[in-house]
Structures are given as structure tokens and as C-alpha cells.
Amino acid sequence: QKEVEQNSGPLSVPEGAIASLNCTYSDRVSQSFFWYRQYSGKSPELIMSIYSNGDKEDGRFTAQLNKASQYVSLLIRDSQPSDSATYLCAVERGRGSTLGRLYFGRGTQLTVWP
Amino acid sequence: GAVVSQHPSRVICKSGTSVKIECRSLDFQATTMFWYRQFPKQSLMLMATSNEGSKATYEQGVEKDKFLINHASLTLSTLTVTSAHPEDSSFYICSATDRTYNEQFFGPGTRLTVL
Numbered sequence: 252q253k254e255v256e257q258n259s260g261p262l263s264v265p266e267g268a269i270a271s272l273n274c275t276y277s278d279r280v281s282q283s284f285f286w287y288r289q290y291s292g293k294s295p296e297l298i299m300s301i302y303s304n305g306d307k308e309d310g311r312f313t314a315q316l317n318k319a320s321q322y323v324s325l326l327i328r329d330s331q332p333s334d335s336a337t338y339l340c341a342v343e344r345g346r347g348s349t350l351g352r353l354y355f356g357r358g359t360q361l362t363v364w365p
Numbered sequence: 366g367a368v369v370s371q372h373p374s375r376v377i378c379k380s381g382t383s384v385k386i387e388c389r390s391l392d393f394q395a396t397t398m399f400w401y402r403q404f405p406k407q408s409l410m411l412m413a414t415s416n417e418g419s420k421a422t423y424e425q426g427v428e429k430d431k432f433l434i435n436h437a438s439l440t441l442s443t444l445t446v447t448s449a450h451p452e453d454s455s456f457y458i459c460s461a462t463d464r465t466y467n468e469q470f471f472g473p474g475t476r477l478t479v480l
Binding site: 255283285292293294295296297300339341351352353354355356357358 | 397399407408409410411414456458462467468469471472473474476
């Protein structure tokens with residue numbers, strides 16, 4: 252079983268729509284969860300981090316975490332063509348000696364068409 | 366956010382040669398740096414974790430004798446791909462952090478092509 256799995260996509264939505272990205276993880280002791288955006292040929296950039304169950308909103312982005320279901324999602328409201336990119340879910344495994352080690356999903360490619 | 370640089374951004378080398386990639390934290394002291402590799406249309410794969418002044422910790426399946434990591438100062442870590450082969454061609458990305466941050470800061474990546 253892979254550490255982190257994402258809906259593989261690609262996902263295509265019209266401008267102004269809501270894009271929904273999903274991620275599941277296998278390690279129950281994971282504490283920290285991140286969503287990154289990666290443009291082709293570039294390194295990832297952090298969009299959201301979430302540590303507690305529930306929702307976390309930042310502008311047009313909302314991250315949702317459910318540790319019991321080992322599930323984390325990202326909603327992008329009012330999607331813009333500039334949001335077109337690959338979105339990577341990352342999980343920080345445990346704590347202590349493994350602090351900071353991130354494990355990434357394969358990513359979901361999002362296209363927002365005008 | 367903090368800034369991390371990598372050098373070179375792109376390198377092409379012949380099979381059998383060694384290549385060194387530098388990762389620098391420009392405006393903070395990075396107690397921990399990470400090295401990732403990304404093949405086309407694949408995710409980032411963590412290769413190793415390096416703490417300043419100590420040996421790197423490699424992920425399972427990563428050959429430590431092939432991928433030499435040195436973290437000699439709080440602002441510089443290097444990855445040396447020894448005896449590179451075409452299958453080592455990939456996008457290598459470093460990240461850096463310290464205890465005051467809750468996130469890793471990624472460098473822009475290095476595209477390695479081995480002919």
C-alpha cells in the first residue's frame with residue numbers, strides 16, 4: 252500500500268467552479284498534512300498546511316482533515332486558469348526522529364478552462 | 366518565506382562521471398535539509414535527510430554510496446551523484462528548515478541528464 256494516494260485525475264473544471272482534490276494516507280501516526288502546487292518544471296510551493304481535524308480556510312482554498320478516515324482534501328473555490336497545475340498532497344510521518352520527513356502523493360493535475 | 370537556492374539548475378554529463386549539486390539557505394540557518402528526486406509524471410520521492418554536522422539518513426532503497434550527502438554548514442548541503450548513469454537522470458530538489466518553522470522551503474530544483 253502506498254503511503255499517500257491521490258485521485259489521479261486529470262481534473263478539468265471551468266473557470267469559477269469548485270475543484271475538489273482528495274488524498275488518503277496509510278500511516279495513522281501522521282501529524283501534519285500539506286498541499287503543494289507544482290507547475291511543470293518547477294519545484295513545489297506550499298498552499299496549505301493542516302494539523303487538526305476539521306476545515307481550514309485561506310482565501311479561495313479550504314483544506315479538510317479527517318484523521319479517523321485518514322483522509323485530507325483541498326477545495327479550490329472560484330477556480331482560475333492560473334490555478335492550473337499539479338497539486339501534491341504531502342504527509343509528515345510521525346514525530347521525533349522522523350520529524351520533517353514528508354511523503355508525497357503522485358499528484359493530481361488540474362486544468363481550469365476559461 | 367525563507368529562500369533556498371540550488372546550483373546548478375541544469376546539468377548534462379556523460380555516463381560514469383560524478384555530479385555535485387549544491388543547496389543553500391540564503392536567509393536562515395537550516396538545521397535540517399532534505400533531498401528529493403522526481404521522475405517525469407511521478408511524485409517527489411524523499412531520498413535522504415541531512416542534519417548539520419552529522420551523517421545523512423537515507424530512505425530505504427536509496428544507495429548511500431551512490432548519493433553522497435554532505436551538510437557541512439548551517440547554510441549548505443551538497444548531493445553528489447557518483448558514477449552517474451542514464452537511469453539517474455531526474456529532477457533533484459532540496460528543501461531546508463529549522464525548528465522555528467513549521468514548513469520546509471524548497472529550492473528551485475536541478476535537472477540532471479546523464480547521456
